[in-house]
Amino acid sequence: MTIGPLRRLLSALARIARAWWSADRIRVSLRPGRLLRLEPGSALRVRGVPAVVVLRQVGETPAGRYVAYDCDAVGGPARLVVRLAGDCKRSLVTWTIAGRDVDLQEEAIETFPARRGSADVGAR
Numbered sequence: 001m002t003i004g005p006l007r008r009l010l011s012a013l014a015r016i017a018r019a020w021w022s023a024d025r026i027r028v029s030l031r032p033g034r035l036l037r038l039e040p041g042s043a044l045r046v047r048g049v050p051a052v053v054v055l056r057q058v059g060e061t062p063a064g065r066y067v068a069y070d071c072d073a074v075g076g077p078a079r080l081v082v083r084l085a086g087d088c089k090r091s092l093v094t095w096t097i098a099g100r101d102v103d104l105q106e107e108a109i110e111t112f113p114a115r116r117g118s119a120d121v122g123a124r
Contacts, residue, residue: 034111035082035091036067041114046095046104050074053114073097080109 038044042053051073058067069080078097093104 035080035093035106035109037113038067038069038111039114043112043114044069044071044080045110045112046073046078046080047102047108049078049097051078051080053080 038053038056040053040056044051044053051071053069053071055070056067057070059065064083066081066083068082071078071080075097078095081094081096083092083094091106093106093109095102095104095109
């Protein structure tokens with residue numbers, strides 16, 4: 001390879017790297033990110049209560065975007081709603097079970113990802 005094609009290749013790679021770096025992306029730390037990546041079949045333990053995600057929904061309100069998970073929990077049907085705070089470094093989490101809403105710290109939730117190849121629990 002001569003200098004000309006090599007220089008063009010390096011220049012193209014530099015442009016790609018600059019474009020990727022300057023792109024507008026949502027950056028979320030790993031801790032709240034784990035609550036945004038749950039899938040049907042994922043297991044949770046919320047304040048010691050075991051639950052399984054059966055449906056995942058993403059939505060937006062005037063207050064911002066959210067991810068809601070319908071769950072089968074030991075105490076009956078439940079819903080976990082995760083909203084990102086304005087700085088995207090922390091999340092606002094609400095757990096609804098037996099008709100009661102409880103605001104939680106994300107540390108109160110243990111997550112166990114769904115196994116690949118497991119049955120699609122969320123098909124309803």
